[in-house]
Amino acid sequence: MSISRWTTLRRRSFGPRLALAVVLAWPVLWLVACGDSGPSKAKSGKPPANLPGAGPDGAPLGISDDDTTPVFETAAQCGKCHKAIYAEWKESYHGRAMSDPLFRELSAGVNKEECIRCHAPVNLRDSGWETPIARSDQREDAISCLSCHNANGRMAGPHQGLKGACRPVYDPQQTDVVKMCFVCHNQHDTGNEWLRGPYSPEAPEPRQRDAKTCLDCHMPEVERPLVEGFPVRKGRRHTWFGGHSLAQLEKAAKLDVVTEKLPGGGHRFRVFVTNVGAGHAIPTDARHRSFDTYVLLRDAKGKILLDPADPQQQARAHLAKFRKFYRGSGKKDTQIPPLARVDTLGEGKGYIDVPEATSGTGEAWLVYRLTPRDVLNKRSLDPGDRNDIKRLYRARVVIRLEFSFGP
Ligand code: HEC
Ligand code: HEC
Ligand code: HEC
Ligand code: HEC
Ligand code: HEC
Known part of the structure; x- marks a missing residue:
């Protein structure tokens, strides 16, 4: 198989890897793409052995700041530390988007390639919040933690100044539903219906309803530690209850x-x-x-x-x-x-x-x-x-x- 083919495959995976990096990392990528189920290694630094443990102050484990490779590549790895969020996500229809029996039936056993892009997408920031692209690996992770959180190898979130093994970074886009949820849910207007409607932040005065976003109704607020042993913080449940509930x-x-x-x-x-x-x-x-x-x-x-x-x-x-x-x-x-x-x-x-x-x-x-x-x-x-x-x-x-x- 030619190198350019691998380049395509890897570019469609979670991290935006430069072609040069792909050439340099060629032997490692070969192993990963051939079904090595272990975590693929970051260029500098490797997944910490003692999970969950970046220490209470979350020492970033000596991973260099300019590395764009996520340290963790599967949802289960995130789940080692973010236990509660992982359990909610796994049960949710984002976690099930590839195993949902109806999806399997209508996508001919997940063999219709055009269906995969929203049900198992790459890192959404990669496409500039436009049409998602199908992932080439870890498809069983469906709409994965990394699809929504990976920002150049760091894990973007709503909090400022956190430290941890996944290299947390603050990004206001994480709570911008026009980006975060519209990218898939506006294909048939669910996003626009909300924007035009009474819950939109821009609804005309006098308002009929208080403004509410997709997160307010589908990711209820919760106060809990993001990782056991860390301080309690304001966050949101990853349940996304909808028509199945x-x-x-x-x-x-x-x-x-x-x-x-x-x-x-x-x-x-x-x-x-x-x-x-x-x-x-x-x-x-x-x-x-x-x-x-x-x-x-x-x-x-x-x-x-x-x-x-x-x-x-x-x-x-x-x-x-x-x-x-x-x-x-x-x-x-x-x-x-x-x-x-x-x-x-x-x-x-x-x-x-x-x-x-x-x-x-x-x-x-x-x-x-x-x-x-x-x-x-x-x-x-x-x-x-x-x-x-x-x-x-x-x-x-x-x-x-x-x-x-x-x-
Ligand atoms: C542009 C993104 C996108 C693409 C491409 C896409 N889907 Fe979906 N799919 C969604 C979204 C978003 C939902 C949730 C819709 C909702 O509940 O309003 C969904 C829901 C579904 C459901 C409903 C699951 C349930 O349990 O009710 C099925 C089935 C489904 N899709 C099948 C497919 C099939 C088959 C294809 C390929 C032909 C496909 N999808 C392609 C975004 C997409
Ligand atoms: C080894 C433990 C560990 C693993 C594995 C881990 N994280 Fe983290 N993560 C942390 C710690 C520690 C924090 C900061 C907690 C705190 O200070 O409250 C954090 C914070 C975060 C934040 C908040 C960012 C912010 O600024 O708001 C997000 C999002 C996040 N992690 C996502 C992930 C994802 C996605 C994965 C898997 C790809 C993952 N984490 C894997 C330990 C981990
Ligand atoms: C990568 C594409 C994608 C993104 C981004 C996305 N969703 Fe979804 N969502 C889906 C698909 C696909 C389904 C249907 C999965 C299935 O049932 O097979 C779905 C299902 C849902 C459901 C319905 C669950 C049910 O019971 O049927 C809700 C609610 C939902 N999403 C809310 C959100 C919110 C809120 C956001 C923004 C934080 C968001 N989604 C971001 C693709 C996406
Ligand atoms: C469909 C997109 C989506 C997926 C999939 C997703 N998250 Fe999130 N996540 C969000 C959004 C949106 C927020 C911001 C919530 C808020 O405002 O507090 C968030 C917040 C977080 C936070 C910060 C704490 C909090 O509750 O705000 C952590 C940690 C986190 N997610 C981890 C994960 C992990 C681990 C997974 C996979 C098991 C995952 N997320 C899957 C969208 C997603
Ligand atoms: C004011 C609360 C509220 C807001 C805001 C809201 N939703 Fe919903 N949503 C609901 C309720 C209630 C349901 C259950 C009814 C249903 O499933 O048709 C639902 C159902 C859904 C479903 C399941 C689809 C189905 O046909 O069952 C999806 C997908 C969804 N919402 C996505 C979104 C997205 C994306 C946004 C933001 C653009 C959003 N919602 C904003 C309350 C809300």
Whole structure:
């Protein structure tokens, strides 16, 4: 294999290595690229043997300041010292972006090369926060610690003046979400929706909502040491709860029901959804996801008149679907913008007329699906552990709002 090929491969890896450095370091790179699973060595200095231990004052282990090679190259290595953050990241969908069963299925077993660039990217600073580039190695680390933190071999963060074996360095870009999160999440506008919306720092006065960034809602604040034995500092959880988390979904929306007497008897039931808690439209750009509204009805004696969990009645009980449909489907985009209150936006009616419903009680349901094939049935009602983000793939009832109607 020619040297220029290796140059390409290595340039696509975490560190921006100059071609010259690649030529000089040729024998080492050969070993790494051929599957040596050990940590690749920095040019000057090597991973410290006694982890975690740069000493309480974090002596930088004699690594020279101009070295652009990260001392650590896998997330597991970072995890030796940053235990709590590593555990959160590993569980999160950034940590799972290459092992997520749905991603594996749609990327033909991660063999579609065009999919890798956002799911296992190089150091994001390398591309100037433009389109990410696919990584050539450590792909199992998915959206790795290094993708977001590597700054010329140092680990960039929100704190000033820290010392440690990973050569921490302050960089305000770390908390600039327009760079840090837009680089992948704005491909389908989630970033712009936030910027244009009521949570943006630039929203017009009087503000409808306090400004909140992606970090405020997806990386909650926490006070803890960054490494055991070091001082407690203000930081953020690396959980990124989104559509996989029932607890996060519950924050997104509120329901309200308007009942109206029909002239011929019975009632019309209309369910409104308000996007009260998401800084962007819901659901977001992943086109297979959807929110749906349904209604369950009982008569005055408690007998069920209409049951969304019954496969025979489900279509009738379904009032509206909110989703960005697949390209080419010809269907209108029905995502709900921040703070909007809607009954329907597309083909659904948003209401149902039920002549036999004279008086009784009911429930409005907000249902979330990660994929169109997620089935809605009795088990969808079981909230289970609301923080369990691996309970896939069944439709989940996020909200059940009780109401009554008639005399
Ligand atoms: C430009 C960056 C980018 C590229 C390229 C990309 N993705 Fe993604 N992908 C994302 C982002 C961002 C999300 C999270 C979207 C969201 O939840 O709003 C995502 C989410 C997903 C999900 C949803 C996972 C889930 O559990 O719901 C699947 C599946 C997926 N991508 C498959 C693919 C496939 C297949 C390809 C290649 C054809 C691909 N992606 C290419 C950025 C990208
Ligand atoms: C040998 C232990 C050790 C390892 C391994 C390690 N770090 Fe660190 N890291 C530290 C110490 C010590 C600090 C400073 C802690 C303090 O003062 O609160 C730190 C601080 C940081 C900071 C904060 C920077 C700032 O200025 O805000 C980031 C980000 C960081 N590390 C990322 C990483 C990443 C990513 C990896 C893996 C590539 C990693 N670290 C590996 C010990 C380590
Ligand atoms: C390198 C590209 C990339 C960057 C940078 C990135 N994300 Fe993601 N994010 C993704 C992908 C890809 C997924 C979907 C992974 C999957 O489910 O397979 C995702 C998923 C998510 C989810 C949804 C988790 C779920 O339960 O479905 C949230 C929330 C999220 N990201 C927030 C953020 C925030 C906030 C930032 C900025 C700090 C950020 N992301 C930066 C690519 C990225
Ligand atoms: C999608 C991007 C992303 C990934 C992946 C990521 N981080 Fe972070 N990290 C951030 C952001 C954004 C901050 C700044 C949070 C803040 O303002 O406190 C941060 C902050 C930190 C800090 C400083 C303490 C704190 O909480 O602010 C450390 C240490 C750190 N990350 C380590 C890691 C490690 C270790 C991994 C991998 C196990 C990792 N990060 C993965 C985006 C990321
Ligand atoms: C005011 C709080 C808030 C802000 C600000 C916010 N989000 Fe969200 N986000 C939510 C809530 C609540 C959900 C759950 C609803 C959902 O999954 O559709 C969510 C869901 C998501 C998801 C999961 C996608 C899906 O369809 O389930 C992604 C990805 C995401 N947000 C990314 C971002 C990014 C990137 C930013 C910044 C540009 C951001 N969010 C800003 C509250 C917020």
